[in-house]
Amino acid sequence: MSGLEVRGLSVALFTRAGVLPALSGVSLRVPPGRTLALVGESGCGKSMTALAIMRLLPEPPARIVAGQVMLDGVDLAALPERRMLAVRGKAVSMIFQDPMSSLNPVATVGEQIVEVLRRHEGLGGRAARQRAVELLELVGIPDAAARLDEYPHRLSGGMCQRVMIAIAIACRPALLVADEPTTALDVTVQAQILELLQRLQAETGMALLLITHDLGVVAEMADEVAVMYAGRIVEQGPVDAVFDAPLHPYTRGLIGATPSGGTAGRHARLADIPGSVPGLAELPAGCAFAPRCPLAFGACGAQPALLAQAPGHVVACFAAEGVPADAAAAGA
Amino acid sequence: MPLLQAHSLGVHFATPRGLLRAVAGVSLAIEAGETLGLVGESGCGKSTLGRAIMRLVPIAEGTLLLEGQDITRLEGASLKQVRPKVQMVFQDPVSSLNPRRRVGSLVGQPLSVAGWSRRDIADRVAELLAQVSLPRDAAERFPHEFSGGQRQRIGIARALALSPKLVICDEPVSALDVSVRAQVINLLKDFQDRLGVGYLFISHDLSVVENVADRLMVMYLGRVVEQGAAEAVLRRPAHPYTHALLSAAPVANPRLARARQRVVLQGELPSPVNPPSGCPFRTRCPFAEARCAAEVPLLRPAPGDGQLVACHFDFTERFAAAADAATGVSA
Numbered sequence: 001m002s003g004l005e006v007r008g009l010s011v012a013l014f015t016r017a018g019v020l021p022a023l024s025g026v027s028l029r030v031p032p033g034r035t036l037a038l039v040g041e042s043g044c045g046k047s048m049t050a051l052a053i054m055r056l057l058p059e060p061p062a063r064i065v066a067g068q069v070m071l072d073g074v075d076l077a078a079l080p081e082r083r084m085l086a087v088r089g090k091a092v093s094m095i096f097q098d099p100m101s102s103l104n105p106v107a108t109v110g111e112q113i114v115e116v117l118r119r120h121e122g123l124g125g126r127a128a129r130q131r132a133v134e135l136l137e138l139v140g141i142p143d144a145a146a147r148l149d150e151y152p153h154r155l156s157g158g159m160c161q162r163v164m165i166a167i168a169i170a171c172r173p174a175l176l177v178a179d180e181p182t183t184a185l186d187v188t189v190q191a192q193i194l195e196l197l198q199r200l201q202a203e204t205g206m207a208l209l210l211i212t213h214d215l216g217v218v219a220e221m222a223d224e225v226a227v228m229y230a231g232r233i234v235e236q237g238p239v240d241a242v243f244d245a246p247l248h249p250y251t252r253g254l255i256g257a258t259p260s261g262g263t264a265g266r267h268a269r270l271a272d273i274p275g276s277v278p279g280l281a282e283l284p285a286g287c288a289f290a291p292r293c294p295l296a297f298g299a300c301g302a303q304p305a306l307l308a309q310a311p312g313h314v315v316a317c318f319a320a321e322g323v324p325a326d327a328a329a330a331g332a
Numbered sequence: 333m334p335l336l337q338a339h340s341l342g343v344h345f346a347t348p349r350g351l352l353r354a355v356a357g358v359s360l361a362i363e364a365g366e367t368l369g370l371v372g373e374s375g376c377g378k379s380t381l382g383r384a385i386m387r388l389v390p391i392a393e394g395t396l397l398l399e400g401q402d403i404t405r406l407e408g409a410s411l412k413q414v415r416p417k418v419q420m421v422f423q424d425p426v427s428s429l430n431p432r433r434r435v436g437s438l439v440g441q442p443l444s445v446a447g448w449s450r451r452d453i454a455d456r457v458a459e460l461l462a463q464v465s466l467p468r469d470a471a472e473r474f475p476h477e478f479s480g481g482q483r484q485r486i487g488i489a490r491a492l493a494l495s496p497k498l499v500i501c502d503e504p505v506s507a508l509d510v511s512v513r514a515q516v517i518n519l520l521k522d523f524q525d526r527l528g529v530g531y532l533f534i535s536h537d538l539s540v541v542e543n544v545a546d547r548l549m550v551m552y553l554g555r556v557v558e559q560g561a562a563e564a565v566l567r568r569p570a571h572p573y574t575h576a577l578l579s580a581a582p583v584a585n586p587r588l589a590r591a592r593q594r595v596v597l598q599g600e601l602p603s604p605v606n607p608p609s610g611c612p613f614r615t616r617c618p619f620a621e622a623r624c625a626a627e628v629p630l631l632r633p634a635p636g637d638g639q640l641v642a643c644h645f646d647f648t649e650r651f652a653a654a655a656d657a658a659t660g661v662s663a
Contacts, residue, residue, distance in 0.1 A: 098651060100590055186374055186536060187537075187538070188373060188576060188580050191579075191582075192596055194582075211402050213509060215510070216583055219585055220589045245583060257511045257514035258514065259517075259543040268541065269518055270517055271514065272511060272514035272518055274515075276509075276512060
């Protein structure tokens with residue numbers, strides 16, 4: 001199939017304290033034109049997954065130790081860096097959380113877009129500049145031709161993120177990886193950027209891997225959701241199924257901890273998850289969520305496998321096995 | 333008598349490009365045991381207003397009353413006397429704790445400034461750390477040994493050390509993960525229920541504010557554009573900006589998210605040094621007319637409980653109809 005398919009991806013950190021499992025057997029599929037949201041808290045491995053797909057891991061200490069990253073039939077995980085250079089920015093692109101620090105402060109906006117077009121598309125100076133203006137117009141930057149010669153510090157955070165998106169989509173990538181693309185932005189600007197990503201996806205048919213901690217953004221954007229905890233995917237499924245009937249206690253905890261307004265309102269006590277995410281060096285044997293889990297029992301000392309509980313809806317939890325979806329939802 | 337009252341507060345900064353009116357004509361009151369939510373986007377003046385109430389930035393206009401006492405121009409010893417009554421919890425739990433001091437010393441510092449004895453400080457610190465559910469040995473450790481959520485608990489313990497009447501919470505959970513965010517919000521609520529402390533809760537996140545606030549103020553370019561009971565403002569917004577903010581906030585419910593009609597504001601915040609004439613919001617307002625450029629709208633009563641709105645027109649019914657249509661689909 002085309003699009004992105006990650007199979008059994010494992011990344012280890014080789015540190016003085018030993019070899020730490022940053023990612024363990026992560027598998028994902030993002031077909032063309034679809035959006036998969038990868039959610040979880042700081043340190044759960046979602047950014048690590050993105051960097052591994054982009055082959056941008058900090059090596060050392062990090063290294064891909066197992067698995068494949070298939071993009072349109074090519075295993076990116078096995079490509080030599082020389083060939084990866086031709087893929088990165090062309091077939092796969094990435095946008096980051098902080099648009100201000102992702103752009104080069106001493107190069108103009110135009111130079112940074114033109115660089116991609118010359119390198120990957122082989123465009124000449126004039127043609128590249130013309131295309132850069134079109135790209136800025138496409139991402140909704142007013143007065144695009146004049147903006148081309150501005151430096152990033154002259155632009156607001158929202159405008160910088162638009163420029164980042166223009167650079168990322170310059171070569172019509174098959175896959176766009178967006179790592180917390182709106183976390184640093186105000187809500188009204190966030191809405192503009194999310195709408196822009198949806199429009200561009202509809203026009204180009206790119207696959208979108210959206211990394212976020214914000215369940216609101218997931219609900220607005222995603223077709224599929226994968227929930228990560230301590231370097232593993234613990235639940236994955238269609239967005240409606242995961243929100244309607246979350247099966248993993250961690251997913252339920254995240255949804256319960258998100259103030260959703262509506263019926264709850266003032267004085268409704270938020271469900272919190274006791275404790276905090278364990279460090280990679282102190283992961284318990286077996287299920288990593290067990291020490292914080294209200295449902296933990298004897299079996300949780302072993303590692304649960306990701307099993308399908310409904311078509312396309314998988315969960316790694318012994319307590320969720322065999323629990324009908326509606327009973328699980330009632331227990332949330 | 334309200335705990336805190338502000339009348340037509342103004343905070344100005346001299347910048348190379350001219351006078352920046354960061355806060356202009358803001359009036360508010362906070363009762364004991366009550367939470368006033370303050371929302372708006374970056375640069376709207378919400379943090380500056382919080383800092384003005386803390387007396388950390390000079391107040392150019394207006395008056396500030398704490399328990400009836402005018403503290404607008406207090407200086408020196410008399411200011412130091414009221415300081416313990418108003419404390420602050422900051423957004424970033426990493427940079428707001430001195431990395432070279434032990435937690436016990438950080439939490440105990442307000443007490444030592446207030447002249448407590450060493451023994452009393454040690455007792456009070458132990459009590460505070462227990463109240464925010466930190467381990468007993470926390471006092472001997474350094475901030476970097478704690479997670480983000482635990483560090484924010486240290487910041488809360490410090491803010492509550494002197495039993496303040498009012499706590500300014502400036503984005504206290506914005507830097508925290510979702511599960512930890514809920515822990516900290518619940519902790520703040522518990523303290524309020526027990527101690528009757530008043531909160532000014534500053535946040536850009538409407539879903540958080542909705543969960544904590546009794547009353548709500550919405551700021552835009554230094555001015556209050558709408559205020560009232562939180563329920564009224566959130567369910568029946570009267571100002572187009574409030575409506576747009578609510579509409580832009582992502583909803584953690586995929587069916588609702590797909591069904592609703594979003595108002596996506598065009599453009600970005602104008603420069604506060606050179607704000608638009610008339611209504612400050614008119615350059616981004618989908619309903620702006622000629623009158624909006626000519627006349628500054630004053631806060632006037634709107635239909636909801638204690639609700640005031642600064643808009644020439646009445647949109648409440650129209651927004652309410654749109655909101656009902658969206659929630660109807662979810663039911």
